[in-house]
Amino acid sequence: MTLHVFDQAIALQPLGDGRFTGNTSPAYANMVGPFGGVTAATALSAVLQHPDLLGEPVALTVNYAAALADGPFEVIARAARSNRSTQHWVVEIVQSGETVLTGTALTAARRDTWSVDELAAPDMPTPDAVGKPNMAAPVEWVKRYDIRITEGAIPTAWDGGGDASRTTLWMRDEPARPLDFCSLAAMADVFYPRVWLRRATRVPAGTVSMTVYFHAGSAQLAAAGAGWLKGQAQAQAFRNGFFDQTAQVWNEAGHLLATTHQVVYFKG
Amino acid sequence: MTLHVFDQAIALQPLGDGRFTGNTSPAYANMVGPFGGVTAATALSAVLQHPDLLGEPVALTVNYAAALADGPFEVIARAARSNRSTQHWVVEIVQSGETVLTGTALTAARRDTWSVDELAAPDMPTPDAVGKPNMAAPVEWVKRYDIRITEGAIPTAWDGGGDASRTTLWMRDEPARPLDFCSLAAMADVFYPRVWLRRATRVPAGTVSMTVYFHAGSAQLAAAGAGWLKGQAQAQAFRNGFFDQTAQVWNEAGHLLATTHQVVYFKG
Numbered sequence: 001m002t003l004h005v006f007d008q009a010i011a012l013q014p015l016g017d018g019r020f021t022g023n024t025s026p027a028y029a030n031m032v033g034p035f036g037g038v039t040a041a042t043a044l045s046a047v048l049q050h051p052d053l054l055g056e057p058v059a060l061t062v063n064y065a066a067a068l069a070d071g072p073f074e075v076i077a078r079a080a081r082s083n084r085s086t087q088h089w090v091v092e093i094v095q096s097g098e099t100v101l102t103g104t105a106l107t108a109a110r111r112d113t114w115s116v117d118e119l120a121a122p123d124m125p126t127p128d129a130v131g132k133p134n135m136a137a138p139v140e141w142v143k144r145y146d147i148r149i150t151e152g153a154i155p156t157a158w159d160g161g162g163d164a165s166r167t168t169l170w171m172r173d174e175p176a177r178p179l180d181f182c183s184l185a186a187m188a189d190v191f192y193p194r195v196w197l198r199r200a201t202r203v204p205a206g207t208v209s210m211t212v213y214f215h216a217g218s219a220q221l222a223a224a225g226a227g228w229l230k231g232q233a234q235a236q237a238f239r240n241g242f243f244d245q246t247a248q249v250w251n252e253a254g255h256l257l258a259t260t261h262q263v264v265y266f267k268g
Numbered sequence: 269m270t271l272h273v274f275d276q277a278i279a280l281q282p283l284g285d286g287r288f289t290g291n292t293s294p295a296y297a298n299m300v301g302p303f304g305g306v307t308a309a310t311a312l313s314a315v316l317q318h319p320d321l322l323g324e325p326v327a328l329t330v331n332y333a334a335a336l337a338d339g340p341f342e343v344i345a346r347a348a349r350s351n352r353s354t355q356h357w358v359v360e361i362v363q364s365g366e367t368v369l370t371g372t373a374l375t376a377a378r379r380d381t382w383s384v385d386e387l388a389a390p391d392m393p394t395p396d397a398v399g400k401p402n403m404a405a406p407v408e409w410v411k412r413y414d415i416r417i418t419e420g421a422i423p424t425a426w427d428g429g430g431d432a433s434r435t436t437l438w439m440r441d442e443p444a445r446p447l448d449f450c451s452l453a454a455m456a457d458v459f460y461p462r463v464w465l466r467r468a469t470r471v472p473a474g475t476v477s478m479t480v481y482f483h484a485g486s487a488q489l490a491a492a493g494a495g496w497l498k499g500q501a502q503a504q505a506f507r508n509g510f511f512d513q514t515a516q517v518w519n520e521a522g523h524l525l526a527t528t529h530q531v532v533y534f535k536g
Contacts, residue, residue, distance in 0.1 A: 058510055059477040059531050061329040063372050065349035065356040080360065080367040081333035086476065086533075088333040088370050090358070092348065099348040102356050104331050104370050106477050106531070110508040113536055114467060118433055119504040165386055199382060208354065209327040209374050211479045213512045213531045215505040236387040236516065237483040237524040240378040242326055244481045244527050246514060248504065256505040259512050261529050263327050263374070263481045265354075268381055 004177045005144060006186070009034075010042045012049060012075060020046050020075045024068055028141040033067035035141035036207050037189030039101060041182040043091045046075040047105050048181065054079075054087040055109040056218055057181050061211040062103040068095060085109040110217050121230050121254040124150040127170040135169070137192060145190060146174040154192055155200045165198035165235040167191055176226035179257075181214060184221065187249060188212045188260035191233035194245050195266045198235060203268040208242070210262040216255070224251040241265060272445045273412060274454070277302075278310045280317060280343060288314050288343045292336055296409040301335035303409035304475050305457030307369060309450040311359045314343040315373050316449065321347075322355040323377040324486055325449050329479040330371040336363060353377040378485050389498050389522040392418040395438045403437070405460060413458060414442040422460055423468045433466035433503040435459055444494035447525075449482060452489065455497060455517060456480045456528035462503035462513050463534045471536040476510070478530040484523070492519040509533060 003011070009025035028038040040062045047053065073095040081088040086108040093101035130148035137154065152167030171190055173183060193205035216224075233247035242263055249258045271279070277293035290310055296303040308330045315321065341363040349356040354376040361369035398416035405422065420435030439455055461473035484492075501515035510531055517526045 059331070061372060061477070061479060063327070063356050063374055065354075066351065080370050083334065086333075088331050088367065090360075090370050092358075099356065102348050102358050102372050104329060104372060104477075106331055108510070108533075110510070113507075113509045113534070114469075115505075115507040116466070117505050117507075118466065118502070198384070198386065201382075209329070209372075209479075209481075211329060211477075211529060213477075213510075213529070215507040215510075215512070217508060234386070236527045237383075237385050239381075239383045239483045239524075240485060241381045242376070242378070242481075242483075244483070246527070246529075256507075259504045259514070259529075261479060261481070261514075261527075265376075266381070 006173055006177055006183060009038050010045045010182055012045055014049065018050055018077045021072055022075060023072050024070050026140065028144055030139050030141055036064055037186035039068060040189060040210060041186040043075060043093060043101060043103050044105065044185050045182050046077040046091060047089045047107065050077050052079045053107060054082055055085065055107040057105060057214045058108045059106040059211065059213050060103065060185055061209065062101055063209045064207055065102060066098065066100045068100050073100065117256045119248060119256060121250040122168050122232055124168055124230065127228055130170065144174055145171055147171045147190060152197050154196060158200055158202050160200050162198045162200035165194040167197065168232045170228045171231055172226060172228050178226050179221045179224045181221065184249065184258055185212050187229060188247065188258060190231065191245060191247055193264055193266065194233065194235035195238060195243055198238065201268065203266050205264055205266040207262050207264050210260065212258055212260045214258050216257040221257065228252045274441055274445055274451060277306050278313045278450055280313055282317065286318055286345045289340055290343060291340050292338050294408065296412055298407050298409055304332055304478065305454035307336060308457060308478060309454040311343060311361060311369060311371050312373065312453050313450050314345040314359060315357045315375065318345050318347065321375060322350055323353065323375040325373060325482045326376045327374040327479065327481050328371065328453055329477065330369055331477045332475055333370060334366065334368045336368050341368065385524045387516060387524060389518040390436050390500055392436055392498065395496055398438065412442055413439055415439045415458060420465050422464060426468055426470050428468050430466045430468035433462040435465065436500045438496045439499055440494060440496050446494050447489045447492045449489065452517065452526055453480050456515065456526060458499065459501035459513065459515055461532055461534065462501065463506060463511055466503060466506065469536065471534050473532055473534040475530050475532050478528065480526055480528045482526050484525040489525065496520045
């Protein structure tokens with residue numbers, strides 16, 4: 001059996017004591033360094049492989065301190081505090097002796113409780129109606145997803161004429177892969193920079209911090225299988241070289257699996 | 269000159285090497301331990317007082333690993349990576365040898381760029397029209413704010429009849445205090461648990477992780493002075509013992525100062 005390309009990309013070798021080694025994957029190359037979603041998934045994977053792990057992910061925050069260079073890196077995951085049903089993790093990725101990612105994660109043993117989705121999924125044409133992947137970006141990682149944008153595509157005319165930053169889309173791994181926490185964390189980062197859409201101007205931009213809240217547990221993720229996910233992303237403010245993005249990921253049936261936020265550097 | 273009660277609450281004494289000591293303040297006591305907003309502000313204050321600081325806060329994430337006990341604590345702030353114009357911080361609060369808070373922060377030298385607010389402030393009756401503070405909660409910290417809820421007040425009938433979780437409100441420090449990054453971080457956490465509103469059921473609840481994105485720089489915060497801020501908060505999903513909250517804080521004129529998100533534990 002051959003590992004899925006995503007599993008190859010986030011693969012880690014344990015060194016003991018919460019330390020792991022990994023390697024960047026050319027299959028998920030971005031403009032500079034790897035796709036940030038895969039780096040986030042790799043940080044989360046170290047927590048999930050840690051022998052002290054308690055429960056399942058509830059929150060993950062990663063800060064991209066520098067672009068990873070192609071090659072090996074080390075991930076360090078430390079359980080800073082373990083309570084009866086929650087556990088707080090501190091994560092760091094180091095390359096050539098320098099920190100390239102800082103982060104924290106919260107895992108918890110979840111319980112059956114009253115539950116409700118407050119934010120409904122947007123109405124969208126079906127993936128078949130869109131017909132084929134349509135996120136045109138000249139970077140390798142985009143080919144690892146089948147992304148079908150239904151609103152707010154990357155502008156084709158860079159004429160400064162944008163007036164909103166909302167994108168809605170369908171997405172799934174390409175080739176298909178059953179959903180889990182790591183792939184969901186990665187897909188939280190598939191939305192291209194909101195500034196490109198809002199301003200219809202292509203400027204250098206890169207995520208500097210991303211947080212993902214996991215509403216679904218492993219059973220609900222497994223039930224989603226390799227099906228389509230609905231995604232929606234929108235900026236709330238652009239100011240002095242940074243903008244934010246608030247985004248949501250639903251399963252095909254419209255249940256909210258994750259909500260996510262990021263702050264993005266932009267030039268211009 | 270007497271320090272404002274907020275400045276007393278977040279006061280730190282430097283121990284050198286990025287370590288500081290502080291004390292919980294009875295003026296900001298919550299049900300169990302201090303108001304989480306003040307603890308977040310204290311963590312940020314350690315970063316802002318660090319001699320190596322570069323730039324101003326852009327992002328702050330704090331994870332509440334355990335309730336602080338009344339008394340002294342230690343804050344450790346470490347610059348994990350300093351680039352030309354951004355700096356990545358790792359923060360921890362320790363009490364009696366145990367981690368009670370983990371966190372990260374991003375600071376940056378911000379530049380004049382194209383800027384726009386995408387999310388408009390909600391239309392609300394004026395603070396005078398509301399008349400007086402109206403967030404009825406039997407905890408001390410609520411008295412340190414003048415909070416005037418204009419939509420989504422704490423239910424008075426706990427009859428399970430809620431159908432939405434949005435709250436809009438006016439807020440400012442009480443007594444008045446000029447706005448800065450620390451007080452803004454604290455006010456990101458003033459919204460009472462969304463589950464109380466959505467479900468009209470009073471269950472134990474507590475924030476476990478909060479992220480704040482600062483869109484305003486120090487000059488814009490200073491310009492807000494001790495004026496009113498507009499806040500809005502809403503949950504997106506409640507599931508298996510946790511819910512999220514997405515919130516925004518605008519100045520009185522309607523400029524977005526911060527966007528913030530948190531994930532909250534609830535019982536029931």
